Amino acid sequence: MIKIRKKILAVLLTAAMLVLMSSLVAWSDEQPATDDGTSQTEQTTDDGASADDKQDDKKDDKKDDKEKLRTDEEGLADMSVVAENDSYKLYFDESTTNFAVQSKSDNYVWWATPLNADKDENAKTAQKKNMQSPLYVVYGDVSSHTSQRMSIYDASIKSDDFSFEPIENGVKVIYRLSKIEAEIPMTITLEKDNVNVSVITEEIKEKQATDTSGLVLLEIGMLQFFNAAGMEDEGYMVVPDGSGAVINYNNRRYNAQAYNGEVYGRDTSIGMLTRPSKTEQVYLPVIGAVTNGEKTNHGYMAVAKSGETCASVNATVSGQNSTSYNNTWFEFKVRAEDTYYMGNRKLTVYEQGKINQPNLTVGYYPLAKENLSYVDIAEAYRNYLIEQKGFKDKSDNIKNSYYLDLYGGTIKAQSIAGFPVNLETAATTYEQAQEIIKQLNELGVDDIVANYNDFNGAGIKGMITADVNYAGTLGGKDAYKTLAEYVGSINSKLFASAGITSMKDSGNGYSYTLNACKAITKAYATTNNWDIAFGIPNQVRLVTKTTLSPYYWPDLYNKIIKSFTSEGITTINLDDATTLLYSDFSRENYSRADTMNKLVEGYKQFKDAGFTLLASGANAYALPYVDYLTDVPVTSSNFDLFDYDIPFYEIVIHGYLPYTTKAVNASANANDTIMLALLTATPVHYDMMYADPNDFTDSDYETLFYSNYKGWLEPSAKVYKLYQDELKDFANLHITGYNRISGDEMETEFDGGKTIRVNTREMTLTVNGKEIDLAQYGLKGETDE
Template identity: 25%
Template sequence: MSRKRIIYPAAAVIVLVAALAIWLIRAHATLYAADPKAVVTTPVSKTDNAQPAGAVAPATAGTPPQLALPNESDFRVMTESSSLKLWVNDKTGHFKVEHKQTGQVWRSYPDPEQWAHETIAGNWRNNLLSPIMVEYIDVSNSKSQAKTISWLEDKGALEGFQATADGFKATYSFTGTQFKIPVQIRLQGDYVETVIHDPGIQEGKLSLLNIKLFPMFGARAYTENEEGYLLVPDGPGALIRFKPNLTNDKSFYRANVYGTDTAFFNEQTDRNPMRLPVFGLKSGPQAFVGVMTAGEEYAKLFAAPGGAFGQYNWVTPEWQYRTKYFQSTSKKTETGFFTYSKERFNVPERKTRYYLLDQGKNDYVAMADKYRIYLTKEKGMKPLQPKSGEVPFYLDIIGADIKKGLMWDKYLQGTTTTEAKEIVGNLLTRGIKNVTVQYAGWQDGGYSSYGGLFPVDSRLGGNEGMKQFIDYAHSENIPVYLTANYTLNNTGSDGFWPIFDGMRDLSGTVLEFENHANREMTTLVSPKLSTETATKDLSAYQALGADGIYFNEGIGQFLNSDYNTRYLAGRSEVLNSQRELLQKTRETLGGVSVENANAYAIDEVKHIHRLPDTYSYDIFVDDQVPFAQIALHGLITYSSEWSNQREQYQNEFLRSIEFGSYPSYIFTAAGSGSMKGAYSIWYYSMNYRSWLDKAAEEYARFNEALGDVQAQFITGHRTLAPKVKETVYEGGKTIIVNYNDQEYSDGRIRVPAQDFIVLKGGLKT
């Protein structure tokens, strides 16, 4: 009997607990709907449904989210701009943005209409559903491997949800791994902005490696008869088109913003570094362009074509907090192992703006146009004021270089200051008027002698000879920039000691640069010391009458951390020191140019030299487009590869015309074979006499195409037929380039083979 009294109450408790569990499941079933079909929601007025700024929702730590899409009916309007409406789910932090005029919707989660067809399983299925995912490692365990986990899979909680005047803020709490990530969403004008507040990040025993915040924003799977693509800033720009993944290809794009950090990864590759913190996604009639506006120096861009991680095509910043590096165990750094940095990279905020494009103006040209507007409004860039109606002609003159000898290096003279006058004079007599000179290899010892640049080598004419050349150039209204590299030092000048002043990686090893041509190793200068040295030299440039400095192979182009305790600096500090130098140079001398500049340098320079016009040829990339050139034309001048160093001469000439690039040549007065074996300037065919007629002929063609549109923005670009491209400028002027070996005709126009035509009034329909 007593036994029955024990059993019956226990059974009753079990029944009650089961009933309570069922009630809880039903009560919270509206938090997520399992793979729902699209739900059409009725718009709710802001005044009826918006949460007042400052209102704090209770934390949901006790109700871990289910692994499914958010329920569309749980979203409510949080705020509005003139054109957009922000809808928010305050239980998950997921949001969607509605275009008030067209009704288009961009979601921070997978499109419900397509989710039913998603086949990916396991962790990555959960990752795609989650508003945030992190990669982490246990640094206390030497055998630990990096792992990725999503907020949903980690039974996350959304803490401290609070409405703000322009959106909301909340903290994503990862219950298992104990990470806490404070974020904020802001709606402004034509964009929505996501923010991670680094100072508020909390870690438990595990170490954060990177964060992907709202990685599925705007994501879309391939749909037949609907054009879609991802835009990545590889070279001039590259499109990864939406298409069926018939080969089960798992390739994806992942690149460091502003290139690799040599303090962690000191290996040269042939890939184009990522210069612009920009990306985009187009799906049918809607599209966005994303711009990383703060903290991007510690970011990568991650782009996944359909089939790589699920059927969706998506692109997102991957915010870096620690990075893998090679820990050397030998003096020659040939042996060692990979590990992760212990200290976390911190910046005040990490921001991404998603500019939502209008229907009907949503291709890569519209993306570039929006980025151009960002550069003018946020970075203060002004429309270009052309010097004349003729296009600029960029002339690199090589003074000298050296090559290895049996006992000592041999000096290879290329162009004295007197000969430089002759080169310029010959160009002028052939009708090439708007010249800008960039004089390289002028320092003692020539181009490959780094450190202690002044005075000008006496064998070229010394300081006095350079002054006379610059005075002559000024009499012809020609500016002269002196080319300089402050990133390397192999002379010991400027008081440089590699052991004290060399850049060091995280393990404390002094880093060296390997010359591709001769495998010679040269010490890298601590970045802060390089900018300090360049700043001190400004008065010497000014004394010569130079109009500016052309920084190549370094400042404005490479961004590295430094673990030399004398000059300790992270990427953010180096970025700021480079910007300060560029600004000081422009203020002191009047101008500054940079080779293949990073975005943080663009608003400080007058010219970008050797801007890439080809991509890295990844197998998953479908098309190359002039995204960078469309964004920059009319704001700043830029040139591509030197005309006399082209590999495919006519094709690369036509690409310059298509991309709106200006002509550039690299010349010496010495014979073409005179620089053979040089450490750095080993290029062939540099003797100016061999190129005068061709340069004059090309200059006339450049003027025909670009002379009267120097200050105009590019407003259109498309493919008319295979290897036939159209570029349109503000005033309607249209250039059609035919790369084919046969004439192109569509019944309205005829474009000769391997040539271009100019249509003043545009292509008639």
């Protein structure tokens, strides 16, 4: 009897193992993350796969193996032409809502969703449905504080619960999602050189949730598999992380985390429970891909034209997302969510009310060219900025300037009669700033673009700048005027930095609390200082900051313009107001999109008043308005999924806008930063203070430990001389080509066929075929002279 039981148990265990093995995909031994970061089981649940779906897997797999893959011609035969122009035809499938763009010149087809997605042998039913979905949504349950993802195919298409109608140059589709009682309209229109896909947010219909129950739309992913490349394709995807990065198709990095980068950085009005990872920002809302090799030289550039302030850039490779495809796409967070602790319980709350975002619009620009590359994607994006956003060529004003950031002072605890007292403490007085610049000029640096951080009382105290307010701690008005006159006399520029976003204290008419933004929870939106060791908020040593509500900016712009103009200061840096973007959840119509619009209005106002703007980093919306730009990254965040970095940002702006790198002496490896800057003929940049940085431990300046001017004057002057001697002719040229010869050796081509080649490991520089001796510029040992 016992033997019989053992045999029965053995049979049952064997059967269970067979069932388990049959459910695994080809990549299962690698245990990949899905495209949204969930496990394979969670993804199936999120996509609503039922037991019937699992049964369908077996049937579909057997049927798909026998079916021949459809050709482009066969796919288009089932579709209708809904728009066309001189270059393209737009096809639409009335039964699936899939669409395609066909080139009239060579008949190449860009598919919105893969034509043969249902035949992917490496994907199960849930993934196949996802691949056939023009959109997917993430919705939150207010009562359970949880969220789930759902494909439009599952929610609407497979049950024919959608409708469509022709519109000018395209078609409008309305998806009805009965499970969450929502309706989402999407338009597809053919423009002159691109296809616009747009979710019309003001026409989204939802059943209104209460504070304690109901479902709310949180995110909408758009065309996740647009022109997705298969395992047989050669090529790569481009993402705008930092300087830019390339992800090769089929790079077999199955265990790497899928890429997700928030466009324009994190919304600081949304709380963080732990310190975020240190990464580069996504400054440009653009993605692209190139498919090359023997088959084709085609690709695309896609730009988030509207709704980019709530977008993130995403990318996965074949195997990583349990499919055979490589894909990059935009995902839009239409409602914000915040997390907090109630006792030991972690809770998530969702933004309530009507969706407060503009239309979510992505323009897909087909590209076709022999030897197509990421340079063409960058050029297409630059043309978009010029034609649609007013980005202008400032090449007449571009020189290989020396960029300098000076730091005036901050609040520092000092001992008075044995008691610690917080006092204004100078790091670089006006007289000392003049001495630093004078010493640089005596070393041969004759074109300096200097940004003076915390040059006034408001900056030192961490308040909002509303007027010039010369700092007595730094020397007063006369000393500043003397400094400004000297800088002008040596053909250089001095920019005064004015902070209009963050405040550590009340003053100048703006309260730390009364005028601050609020989070979803209605608490004040604060920027934490993080404990270096544990990654948790540290409010003991450093003061937290709140952010000024954009509601007050129009009045603030007027105050600054009036005060600075009256003092003869028309060169200004608005601090982080070109990179920091946040919401104010205490007011209606103050989403990040509204904040961006308020900022752009401000840039225009300053320009109309005759100001010259320097930006310490710039999101795309600021580029048309800035005159000088610092802190352009030379690398990406170096995520595991990336194959290599490219100077995508530099290609977009070089020869159009004067710009520089992040501070060389702030880099982990100064020589690497210099070599990568030389590669694109990008002038270099240094941070300096006159005082000993070690005196500023436990203050806002504690991270500037590297910045004492004494050790950087001569080395930086030598690098400046290198630019003047060898790269002077490259300053205002456009980049026309970029080639990675090896992992360490790269070459950039400019207008007229001029070239710069560097080897970052061996530290060699070759300009137009001539090898430059870097030793004489202090970059490679000592010269023999």
